[in-house]
Amino acid sequence: MSSTPPSDMKSSKFLHSFWQVNRSLMRYxxxxxxxxxxxxxxxxxxxxxxxxxxxxxxxxxxxxxxxxxxxxxxxxxxxxxxxxxxxxxxxxxxxxxxxxxxxxxxxxxxxxxxKGSFHQTIDSAIDTLSEKQFEDLLSTLHHIAEFLENETIIKENSQND
Amino acid sequence: MSSTPPSDMKSSKFLHSFWQVNRSLMRYxxxxxxxxxxxxxxxxxxxxxxxxxxxxxxxxxxxxxxxxxxxxxxxxxxxxxxxxxxxxxxxxxxxxxxxxxxxxxxxxxxxxxxKGSFHQTIDSAIDTLSEKQFEDLLSTLHHIAEFLENETIIKENSQND
DNA sequence: ATTGGATAGTTCATTTACGAACAGTCCTTG
DNA sequence: CAAGGACTGTTCGTAAATGAACTATCCAAT
Structure with a gap:
């Protein structure tokens, strides 16, 4: 029992939650x-x-x-x-x-x-996390970010951004 | 030492990492x-x-x-x-x-x-996480998502979406 | 049987961010 | 000191996603 689930299943779960957070943030x-x-x-x-x-x-x-x-x-x-x-x-x-x-x-x-501004809201959201939860979240996000930046996409020294 | 940092500092760190991941995902x-x-x-x-x-x-x-x-x-x-x-x-x-x-x-x-498609890339990104890291990430994201959805924004039973 | 309201999807005008080409400034090197 | 190249920021046309208003269908209540 409790064998590791296939990674495309995990990905889609992750994406679902991630987009959900993203949508809320964007709305705010x-x-x-x-x-x-x-x-x-x-x-x-x-x-x-x-x-x-x-x-x-x-x-x-x-x-x-x-x-x-x-x-x-x-x-x-x-x-x-x-x-x-x-x-x-x-x-x-x-x-x-x-x-x-x-x-x-x-x-x-x-x-x-x-009251209810983006900053206020996101601050209170973060405050509901424990110190450890927050640190873990940050480091995992950072980890994913780095992985994605280093992957295939040739950062074709874009003249934009 | 090691007192809890102010929450607006934490928020902006979180946002920075979050948007960074978001940008990469969007690019892919x-x-x-x-x-x-x-x-x-x-x-x-x-x-x-x-x-x-x-x-x-x-x-x-x-x-x-x-x-x-x-x-x-x-x-x-x-x-x-x-x-x-x-x-x-x-x-x-x-x-x-x-x-x-x-x-x-x-x-x-x-x-x-x-090769190098969005699915492939995100799958391999997720695979670099430990089982525990993944579970924690998912549950924290889920937690934040729920918090944000329940906050102030009156979901004015929008006719769209 | 009719009417009012709810539900599912479409149309259209608008907004928004973006990429590509460009203009101005600076710095190197012969 | 002229010329080529790198760097910073702007302009402009385009594409993509959205909200608001609309059409069509269904259902409930009288």
């Missing part, structure tokens, strides 16, 4: 973002920049790992709406220095405290 | 799908129907949990391309009975064995 991000008139990339960008005082667009891209075009458009929208200040870096005019405007800083604080 | 699904001239919803539908001999569109929707419109369009494409046979259910003409055509069954087998 989308909700919180659109309540504040932001697209998802815009929301991600804003929340990532905020904890640092300033940041280049390049650094932001390395963290968020989204296509350059997507990021560029997101940033542009944020600048237009005056959440974000953007200016070429002093001694390398190719790069863009990004920092929140005062308005942007206010928005960030508001969102962070907003 | 997209690659495998488009190599076979399928959209992602089409790929998902095909792979879900295949193990059952037949299935109603409603049942499929309950499993995949994607918006009705997305599913409907995916199915329609599969029928057009003759991967899938579709006909109204005998004694409830609102529902649609779906089953693979012979051509579709061949495609399914081909994809399942395809």
């Amino acid at each position: 991000v989308h909700k919180t973002a659109s309540e504040n008139d932001l697209s998802i990339p815009q929301y991600s960008a804003l929340m990532t920049i905020a904890p640092h005082k300033e940041m280049t667009q390049k650094e932001l891209g390395e963290i968020l790992q989204m296509p350059k075009s997507t990021l560029s458009q997101a940033i542009d929208g944020l600048v237009q709406a005056d959440w974000l200040h953007r200016q070429p870096v002093q001694d390398n005019r190719r790069e863009m220095q990004l920092m929140l405007t005062e308005k942007g800083a206010v928005l960030f604080k508001k969102v962070k405290l907003q | 699904v997209h690659k495998t799908a488009s190599e076979n001239d399928l959209s992602i919803p089409q790929y998902s539908a095909l792979m879900t129907i295949a193990p059952h001999k037949e299935m109603t569109q409603k049942e499929l929707g309950e499993i995949l949990q994607m918006p009705k419109s997305t599913l409907s369009q995916a199915i329609d494409g599969l029928v057009q391309a003759d991967w899938l046979h579709r006909q109204p259910v005998q004694d409830n003409r609102r529902e649609m009975q779906l089953m693979l055509t012979e051509k579709g069954a061949v495609l399914f087998k081909k994809v399942k064995l395809q």
Whole structure:
């Protein structure tokens, strides 16, 4: 009894749970973002920049790992709406220095405290896990991520992202 | 020493790993799908129907949990391309009975064995986990999924999905 | 037998993120 | 110091998934 189940069975169970979590997360991000008139990339960008005082667009891209075009458009929208200040870096005019405007800083604080916001929700979800559960989850996810990144797909030094 | 880290720190670590896995998975699904001239919803539908001999569109929707419109369009494409046979259910003409055509069954087998396909890759990723790691991962994901589903978002008995 | 509501699926317009090509800046090397 | 190549970011056309409104069918209640 209790022989190891076939791996395609395990995979599909994993995928099912994984997509389910993903769907919920997406729903929440989308909700919180659109309540504040932001697209998802815009929301991600804003929340990532905020904890640092300033940041280049390049650094932001390395963290968020989204296509350059997507990021560029997101940033542009944020600048237009005056959440974000953007200016070429002093001694390398190719790069863009990004920092929140005062308005942007206010928005960030508001969102962070907003009842039922993405951040609040995900924080409380994580809080229901034991320390050990959390560590295990993180390390397993990390393990899978690494495995997948190293697999076949030739990271054809893509000009995007 | 070793006091519990603040939960928003933990959340962002979790999210980072989670999105990273998600990005990889998406890349693989997209690659495998488009190599076979399928959209992602089409790929998902095909792979879900295949193990059952037949299935109603409603049942499929309950499993995949994607918006009705997305599913409907995916199915329609599969029928057009003759991967899938579709006909109204005998004694409830609102529902649609779906089953693979012979051509579709061949495609399914081909994809399942395809070197570097999504299925192959995710299977081998899962195989690198110990039995315990896998069980823990699954149960934690499941736990988070349930938590998120039960949270605030009023599932305003959406007419979609 | 009729009507109102629920259920299953489709249509269509819109949004969104994306890839590919491009433009500007910087750095090396002859 | 000119030219080629690498790097950062932008523009633009396209494809994909979605929500809202709709059609068709079924069922329950009067």
